[in-house]
Amino acid sequence: MLLYYVDHGPGRVVVLLHGFPLDGSMWEYQRETLGTMYRVIIPDLRGHGGSDTPAGVYSVDTMADDVVQTLNSLRLKEPVVVGGLSMGGYVALSLVARYPERVRALLLMNTRAGADTPQTAQVREELAQQVERLNSAAPVVEAMLPKLVAPFTRTNNATVVARLGEQMAKTTPRGIAGTLRGMAIRPDRTAFLPKINVPTLVIAGADDALIPIDESRAMANAIPGAQLVEVPEAGHLAPLEQPAFTNVHILRFLSGLP
Ligand code: MLT
Numbered sequence: 001m002l003l004y005y006v007d008h009g010p011g012r013v014v015v016l017l018h019g020f021p022l023d024g025s026m027w028e029y030q031r032e033t034l035g036t037m038y039r040v041i042i043p044d045l046r047g048h049g050g051s052d053t054p055a056g057v058y059s060v061d062t063m064a065d066d067v068v069q070t071l072n073s074l075r076l077k078e079p080v081v082v083g084g085l086s087m088g089g090y091v092a093l094s095l096v097a098r099y100p101e102r103v104r105a106l107l108l109m110n111t112r113a114g115a116d117t118p119q120t121a122q123v124r125e126e127l128a129q130q131v132e133r134l135n136s137a138a139p140v141v142e143a144m145l146p147k148l149v150a151p152f153t154r155t156n157n158a159t160v161v162a163r164l165g166e167q168m169a170k171t172t173p174r175g176i177a178g179t180l181r182g183m184a185i186r187p188d189r190t191a192f193l194p195k196i197n198v199p200t201l202v203i204a205g206a207d208d209a210l211i212p213i214d215e216s217r218a219m220a221n222a223i224p225g226a227q228l229v230e231v232p233e234a235g236h237l238a239p240l241e242q243p244a245f246t247n248v249h250i251l252r253f254l255s256g257l258p
Contacts, residue, residue, distance in 0.1 A: 004050030009035030017088030023049025029243030047175025083107030150235035
């Protein structure tokens with residue numbers, strides 16, 4: 001499927017993949033700052049934002065296929081930097097595992113390589129059914145919004161929190177259900193991490209309530225040569241909660257790429 005995308009700036013390509021159930025607008029601070037030097041391509045993954053929302057289960061591999069098709073439609077066959085946050089990171093890992101020739105470097109932000117536990121998969125299925133029954137994103141907003149940002153962001157940046165709630169509420173029940181079911185069946189890519197052979201920057205929120213910092217440290221340790229940046233006073237959405245700090249590290253990483 002061809003995805004809706006934003007294409008901004010000159011130079012070498014950096015693709016940024018958003019988290020669930022958000023859309024590409026979560027990267028507004030990266031689009032502006034990175035976009036002064038790089039061509040930033042920000043797709044909305046299927047079921048989110050301006051992209052189509054077909055019926056069915058959206059596996060992370062299907063989402064990765066959509067990204068490749070969209071890059072193909074732009075005639076971008078050379079390897080690109082792929083960054084993904086949380087669900088976007090699952091898709092980025094699928095890309096580097098299945099299309100290694102298309103990935104120049106990786107930015108893995110607030111994400112993990114492991115699969116869902118059976119309990120997590122069960123909770124996702126229950127949430128998907130609830131969203132479908134009520135025909136509303138509200139159950140997901142209620143379940144996720146309180147866990148997405150750090151206490152610092154909740155206290156000091158009410159605007160960001162309100163905007164996130166609005167963005168989540170706009171995601172359709174069908175898109176939410178398809179994505180929840182797809183994430184629940186995603187493969188465990190932990191054993192793949194030592195095989196990653198592109199430069200990788202792992203970015204973690206020091207106060208991420210969904211992905212404990214130790215898990216990000218372990219992921220960075222498992223990827224040969226990976227760098228790790230721990231973002232203070234950031235939760236699950238580090239690039240959005242602490243854009244200035246995060247962007248400095250992303251730009252430093254990008255400028256050091258061969
Ligand atoms: C996300 O932010 O994309 C989600 O937390 C991913 C997930 O639910 O596993």
